[in-house]
Amino acid sequence: MSRMYKYTAMQRKDMPIGYAMLLPALLGLSVFVVVPLVMAVQKSFYDWNFYKDSVYVGLQNFRLILTNKVFQRAIVTAFKFVLILVPLQVIVQFAFANVLVGLSNRFSNIIKVVIYIPGIIAGIIAGIIFTFIFEYKGGLANQLITALGGSRIAFRNNAFWAIISICFPVVWLGLGGGTILNFAGLVNVPGEFYEAASIDGASSFQKLIYITIPQMKNIFVLQTIGMTTGTLQILEVPMIMTGGGPREQTLTPMLYMYNNFRDQGRSMGYTVAGALLMMVLIAAINSLVFAIIRSEKSIEG
Amino acid sequence: MVSGKKFSIGRVIGYAVSTLIALLSLFPFMWMFFASFKTKNEVLATPLKLLPKTWNTVNFQTVLQNADNPLFNSMFVTFLVAISAVFLSLLINTMAAYVFARMELYFKKFFWFYCILTMYIPGVTILITSFLVVHSLGMLDTFAVLLLPGLAGGYSIFFFRQFFLNLPVSLEEAALIDGCGRFRIYWNIFLPLSSTPMVVSGAGTFIGYWNSFLWPSITITDKKLQQVMPIIRSFQTFYGAEYGRIMAATCLAVIPPIVLFAFFQKYIVKGIVLSGLK
Numbered sequence: 065m066s067r068m069y070k071y072t073a074m075q076r077k078d079m080p081i082g083y084a085m086l087l088p089a090l091l092g093l094s095v096f097v098v099v100p101l102v103m104a105v106q107k108s109f110y111d112w113n114f115y116k117d118s119v120y121v122g123l124q125n126f127r128l129i130l131t132n133k134v135f136q137r138a139i140v141t142a143f144k145f146v147l148i149l150v151p152l153q154v155i156v157q158f159a160f161a162n163v164l165v166g167l168s169n170r171f172s173n174i175i176k177v178v179i180y181i182p183g184i185i186a187g188i189i190a191g192i193i194f195t196f197i198f199e200y201k202g203g204l205a206n207q208l209i210t211a212l213g214g215s216r217i218a219f220r221n222n223a224f225w226a227i228i229s230i231c232f233p234v235v236w237l238g239l240g241g242g243t244i245l246n247f248a249g250l251v252n253v254p255g256e257f258y259e260a261a262s263i264d265g266a267s268s269f270q271k272l273i274y275i276t277i278p279q280m281k282n283i284f285v286l287q288t289i290g291m292t293t294g295t296l297q298i299l300e301v302p303m304i305m306t307g308g309g310p311r312e313q314t315l316t317p318m319l320y321m322y323n324n325f326r327d328q329g330r331s332m333g334y335t336v337a338g339a340l341l342m343m344v345l346i347a348a349i350n351s352l353v354f355a356i357i358r359s360e361k362s363i364e365g
Numbered sequence: 366m367v368s369g370k371k372f373s374i375g376r377v378i379g380y381a382v383s384t385l386i387a388l389l390s391l392f393p394f395m396w397m398f399f400a401s402f403k404t405k406n407e408v409l410a411t412p413l414k415l416l417p418k419t420w421n422t423v424n425f426q427t428v429l430q431n432a433d434n435p436l437f438n439s440m441f442v443t444f445l446v447a448i449s450a451v452f453l454s455l456l457i458n459t460m461a462a463y464v465f466a467r468m469e470l471y472f473k474k475f476f477w478f479y480c481i482l483t484m485y486i487p488g489v490t491i492l493i494t495s496f497l498v499v500h501s502l503g504m505l506d507t508f509a510v511l512l513l514p515g516l517a518g519g520y521s522i523f524f525f526r527q528f529f530l531n532l533p534v535s536l537e538e539a540a541l542i543d544g545c546g547r548f549r550i551y552w553n554i555f556l557p558l559s560s561t562p563m564v565v566s567g568a569g570t571f572i573g574y575w576n577s578f579l580w581p582s583i584t585i586t587d588k589k590l591q592q593v594m595p596i597i598r599s600f601q602t603f604y605g606a607e608y609g610r611i612m613a614a615t616c617l618a619v620i621p622p623i624v625l626f627a628f629f630q631k632y633i634v635k636g637i638v639l640s641g642l643k
C-alpha cells in the first residue's frame with residue numbers, strides 16, 4: 065500500500081497524459097530498434113534466407129562468420145581505417161583548432177562556418193567527387209602528380225593507394241565539426257591556468273603538454289569513441305570509390321553485409337551473426353577507451 | 366586562450382594556414398561545380414583547366430531528363446520525407462524529453478534506461494532485421510518506410526531532456542497551480558523557449574534524411590518513391606566516366622542542405638558544441 069503514496073495526487077492525476085506523451089517515442093524505438101535487435105539475436109541461431117525456411121543451427125552461424133575469410137579481412141580492413149583515420153583526425157582537428165584560437169574572433173568564426181560546409185554533405189556525394197578527383201586518366205590528383213614529375217597512380221587498383229584515397233573524403237567531411245568541438249574545448253580551458261604557468265616560466269610546449277591536453281581529455285575521448293564507432297561502420301565512401309576492391313582489400317564489414325543482403329540467395333543467418341559481433345566489438349572498444357581514461361585519472365589522483 | 370593578441374609572425378602564418386585550409390575545404394565543391402558545365406572532352410582533359418570553356422548547361426538538362434533515374438522527382442519526394450521527419454521527430458522526441466525532465470511516472474527510470482540503451486545499438490547490427498520488420502508490416506515501397514524508422518531517437522530525447530532540465534522550475538509552477546494541463550505547459554511554455562535546440566535538432570534530422578542512402582536503397586524499388594542518394598548512386602553506374610553529367614546531378618543534390626545551412630549556420634555551428642560537450 066505504501067507504494068500508492070510514492071507520488072502526490074497531482075502527479076498521479078498527470079500520469080495518463082505523461083504515458084501518452086511518451087508513447088510515440090517508446091513505440092518508435094521498440095518497433096525500429098529493440099525488436100530488430102531481439103530478432104537479430106534470435107535469427108542468428110537459424111539458417112535462413114529470404115527464400116528458405118529457418119532451420120535451428122545453434123552456434124554454427126557464429127562459427128561460420130568467424131572463420132569466413134572475407135569477413136575476417138573486412139574486420140582487419142576496418143581496423144586499418146580506424147588506425148589511420150582516428151589518430152589523424154584527432155590530431156589534425158586539435159592542431160587546427162589551436163591555430164584558430166589564436167586568431168581574431170571574427171576571422172575564426174568565418175573559417176569555422178566554411179570548413180563545416182562539407183560536414184553536411186552525404187558520404188555518397190563526397191565519394192563521387194573524390195572518385196572524380198582520383199580518376200586514373202585525367203583525374204585531378206594524377207594530373208598534379210604528373211605535373212610535379214611523378215608517374216600516374218592507379219588509385220583503385222593498388223590496395224595501399226585505395227585506402228589512402230578513401231581517407232581523403234572522410235577527413236574532408238569531418239574536419240569542420242571536429243575542429244569546432246576542439247575550439248570550444250580550448251576556449252573553455254580556464255585562462256588562469258596559463259597565466260599561472262607563465263609566471264612559473266613554463267614554455268608553450270609545456271603548457272600544451274601539462275595544461276591543454278589534460279584539459280581536453282573529455283573531448284578526445286568523445287571524438288575517439290565517435291570516430292571509432294563510425295569508422296568501423298564505414299560504408300558509403302568505400303562503396304562508391306572502390307566497391308571494396310582491389311581484391312576486397314577495402315571491403316569493410318558494413319559493405320560485406322550490404323553485399324550479402326543484396327545477394328539474397330546467401331544465408332542471412334551468419335550475416336546477422338556477423339552484425340551482432342560488430343555490436344559486441346564496438347561496445348568492447350568503447351568500454352576499453354573509457355577504462356583507459358579512468359585508469360589515467362586514478363593515477364593522477 | 367591568452368588575451369594578448371598582438372602582431373607576430375606566428376599569427377600571420379596562422380591566418381595564412383587557416384585561409385588555405387578553408388579554401389581547400391571549398392575546393393572539391395568548386396571542382397564539382399565547374400565540372401558540371403564542362404563537356405565530356407573537357408572534364409578529364411590534359412592539361413586541366415579549372416573553369417569550363419563555355420558555360421554549357423547540357424549536363425543539367427540531360428540528368429534532369431533522364432527517365433530511368435528520375436532526379437527531380439526523387440529530390441521532391443526526399444524533400445517531402447525529410448521535412449515531414451523534421452516536424453514529427455521534433456514532436457515525438459520533445460514530448461518524451463519533457464516527460465523525462467518534468468513528470469513522475471511508474472517505471473520512468475526503466476523507460477529512460479530503455480531510451481538510452483537504444484543509442485548504443487549500431488545501425489549495422491539491426492539493418493537486416495529492420496528490413497524483416499518493415500517487410501512483415503507490409504511497409505516496403507511506402508512513404509511510411511522512409512519516414513517512420515528514423516523518427517524516435519534516444520540521442521535526441523537525451524539532448525532535449527538536458528535542455529529542459531536547465532529551464533527553471535518556476536516556469537510552470539504558476540501554470541500548474543492554475544490547473545493548466547501538462548500537455549499545454551509543454552506546448553505553450555516549453556516549446557516556445559526551445560527554438561535553438563529545435564533548429565539544431567531539426568537541421569540534423571533534415572540533413573540525415575536527405576543524405577540517407579542505405580535504408581531507402583533496400584526498402585524502395587518503386588521509382589516514384591526513390592530517394593535522392595540512391596538515384597545519385599545509380600547515376601554513377603549509368604554515366605561511368607561522363608563526370609560532367611554526374612557532377613551536374615550532385616550539384617543539384619547538394620542544394621537543399623547547403624541552402625538550409627546558409628540560413629541556420631549560426632545555430633548549427635553552435636549546436637555542434639551544444640550536442641558535443643554535454
